[in-house]
Amino acid sequence: MGRPPGLSVRLKLTLSYAGFLLLAGALLLVAVGVFLLRQGWLQTNEAGAVRVTPGTLFVRGFAPTAVAVMVFLLVFGLLGGWVLAGRMLAPLARITHATRTAAAGSLSHRIRMPGRRDEFRELADAFDMMFAQLEAHVAEQRRFAANASHELRTPLAISKTLIDVARADPHHDTGELVERLHTVNTRAIDLTEALLLLSRANQRSFTREPVDLSLVAEEATETLHPLAEKHGVTLETSGDIAPTSGSPALLLQLATNLVHNAIVHNLPEQGTVRVHTAIRPHSAVLTVENTGEQLTPHLVATFTEPFQRGTERIHTDQAGVGLGLAIVKTITEAHSGTLTLAPRPGGGLRITVELPAASGSFVGDPSERRSGPRLF
Incomplete structure (x- = not known):
């Protein structure tokens, strides 16, 4: 100015x-x-x-x-x-x-003010911290933009190739072409919707309402039960009423992404997914853990980055668009919560979402809840 x-x-x-x-x-x-x-x-x-x-x-x-x-x-x-x-x-x-x-x-420049702490040095340290966060955020946004462009370009390039083949050979079987185009187009739509959801969660443009994480978790497991049966995975849900506040649609998406990720990236057969909710003095907790391959902490730390699917995870038929856990992280942060990923000692992954507990009465009717574990 x-x-x-x-x-x-x-x-x-x-x-x-x-x-x-x-x-x-x-x-x-x-x-x-x-x-x-x-x-x-x-x-x-x-x-x-x-x-x-x-x-x-x-x-x-x-x-x-x-x-x-x-x-x-x-x-x-x-x-x-x-x-x-x-x-x-x-x-x-x-x-x-x-x-x-x-x-x-x-943004890589730092002040690094020497000397003992005083008002100026505290200000300089605050600027250094801000520069570091800005640098990390800008780098993450650049990686995200590059990865998103690459992911969107792939289905478009495949569609163009299929259309060019069809134009070069008018007598080619159109049924197979239409089916492949439908698959590619569905993937592009899923990716676009995931990007829009990620942007919406980042902007925190939603109305907060009372939400029970236990009911959200049950709805997600019931919705994904057919997928679990297809993969030979057993779903187990347990826990208590876990009231919090936020967007019901976004929290349902969070639980769905977690359960879907746990089902898809599991053992080839006889795998297990456990979904548990709990209430703590100041927070509501949702935990999803699954059996699977042995993971290292370094590899697990990359799973919440956009388009990161881990080693050999991208080659599965249900790999998705690589934004599942990135969306979970964004939704959790938008609800002022914390997300923790940790490898299980016997293989697989344990993911814990901790959100601020809702004040006031519990959500839902406690008589409708089952205290013991449920198997699907």
């Missing part, structure tokens, strides 16, 4: 230092002058003692000295204030340089 030029902070501080020093000197000289005016002065000559009047003494003896002292204090205050203000404001110069560098596009 355009602003008219003004005095620099250093000059303002210099004038302030000099002004206070000059004022202190003036008060001191006034005090001395008043003292001399009251006391007077006896001066001796050849004729004897002569009393000099206080006004004459002040004008002839003390006033010139006072003026010289005031001039000295003014010059000393200006020079000393300028030096001291420069030393005090030096950290601000480094912070200003760092912010201008960041504004020019270089």
Whole structure:
């Protein structure tokens, strides 16, 4: 924003230092002058003692000295204030340089203010933390944009190839072509819808309502029961009423993504998925764990990044669009919750979503809930 030029902070501080020093000197000289005016002065000559009047003494003896002292204090205050203000404001110069560098596009620059902690160094540390978060966020957005472009380009390129083949050979079997185009188009639509859902969750543009995570988890497991049967996976649900607040649609999507991910990335046969809800003093918890291949903590840490499906996970027939856990993470953060992923000792994955507990009464009718585990 355009602003008219003004005095620099250093000059303002210099004038302030000099002004206070000059004022202190003036008060001191006034005090001395008043003292001399009251006391007077006896001066001796050849004729004897002569009393000099206080006004004459002040004008002839003390006033010139006072003026010289005031001039000295003014010059000393200006020079000393300028030096001291420069030393005090030096950290601000480094912070200003760092912010201008960041504004020019270089987010990797850090202030790294040396010395002991004070107000300037706390400010510099806060800027360094902000720069680090911005750099990580921008890098993540760039990776996301690149991956999204790649993922969207793939079905479009396949569709173009199929159409070119059909145009080159008009007598080719159109039934097979239509089926393949339908599959590719469905994947592109799923990816687009996932991207829109991710954007909506990021913007937090939803109305909060009372939600019971246990009912949401049951609905998700019931919906995905046919998929579990197809993969030979047993679904187990258990737990207590877990009231929270948020978007019912987004939380259902969160639970569905978790259960779907647990079913698809499981053992080839006789796999198990356990869905459990619990209530803690200040939070409602949803835990989904599944059997599966042995995973490392380093690999698990990448699963919430967009389009990351882990080793060999992308080649499965139900790999999805690679946004399932990324959407779970975004929905969790939009609801002020925490998401924790951890490999199970015997293989597979345990995912825990912890959301703030809802205040007030529980959601739903407790008589409709079953306390023991349910098998699907």
